[in-house]
Amino acid sequence: MMRPIGFVRSPFEDRSEVPRGLGAKHTQEGVLEILPELEEGLTDIEGFSHLLVIWAFDRSEDFELMSHPPSDNRPHGVFATRSPFRPNPIGLTVVELLRREGNRLHVRGVDMLDGTPILDIKPYLSSIPMEELRRGWLAEAEARSKRD
Numbered sequence: 001m002m003r004p005i006g007f008v009r010s011p012f013e014d015r016s017e018v019p020r021g022l023g024a025k026h027t028q029e030g031v032l033e034i035l036p037e038l039e040e041g042l043t044d045i046e047g048f049s050h051l052l053v054i055w056a057f058d059r060s061e062d063f064e065l066m067s068h069p070p071s072d073n074r075p076h077g078v079f080a081t082r083s084p085f086r087p088n089p090i091g092l093t094v095v096e097l098l099r100r101e102g103n104r105l106h107v108r109g110v111d112m113l114d115g116t117p118i119l120d121i122k123p124y125l126s127s128i129p130m131e132e133l134r135r136g137w138l139a140e141a142e143a144r145s146k147r148d
């Protein structure tokens with residue numbers, strides 16, 4: 001039903017190499033290599049500064065309904081986290097589009113392993129004002145870590 005539209009080229013070979021936890025910055029550059037036969041679908045993408053990349057956690061074998069995120073010492077329901085161990089192993093990453101070279105999109109902000117299958121790409125159009133965003137347990141964990 002779903003098939004990869006391309007693959008991520010990333011400097012990360014192993015999960016342990018990807019920055020994680022509170023304050024982790026995702027500034028690594030990578031390339032989204034789109035299948036040549038789908039290149040026409042990238043027409044006009046250059047005008048967007050940021051993209052949503054929808055991808056598959058192809059190296060996650062199982063899932064857990066309660067996750068133990070590195071950003072907190074308390075467990076949280078999987079759907080309240082960005083855990084790689086989910087019933088449907090789908091990842092979502094916002095990246096900055098640096099440039100396009102044909103079917104290759106050079107981006108900044110990858111947190112995927114090298115060779116990760118890409119399922120879809122869409123322009124990122126944020127419409128929710130910062131003051132309306134609630135960040136749930138993550139905001140509480142950040143406040144606790146500043147106190148400790």
Ligand SMILES: C[S@@+](CC[C@H](N)C(=O)[O-])C[C@H]1O[C@@H](n2cnc3c(N)ncnc32)[C@H](O)[C@@H]1O
Nearest residue numbers: 015018057058059060082084091092112113116
């Ligand atoms: C916390 S998840 C967040 C991913 C994405 N930003 C999201 O919100 O869906 C990021 C972690 O997924 C893991 N990961 C990256 N690529 C993967 C892959 N292809 N298969 C399994 N795990 C992967 C790495 O350990 C990385 O630190």
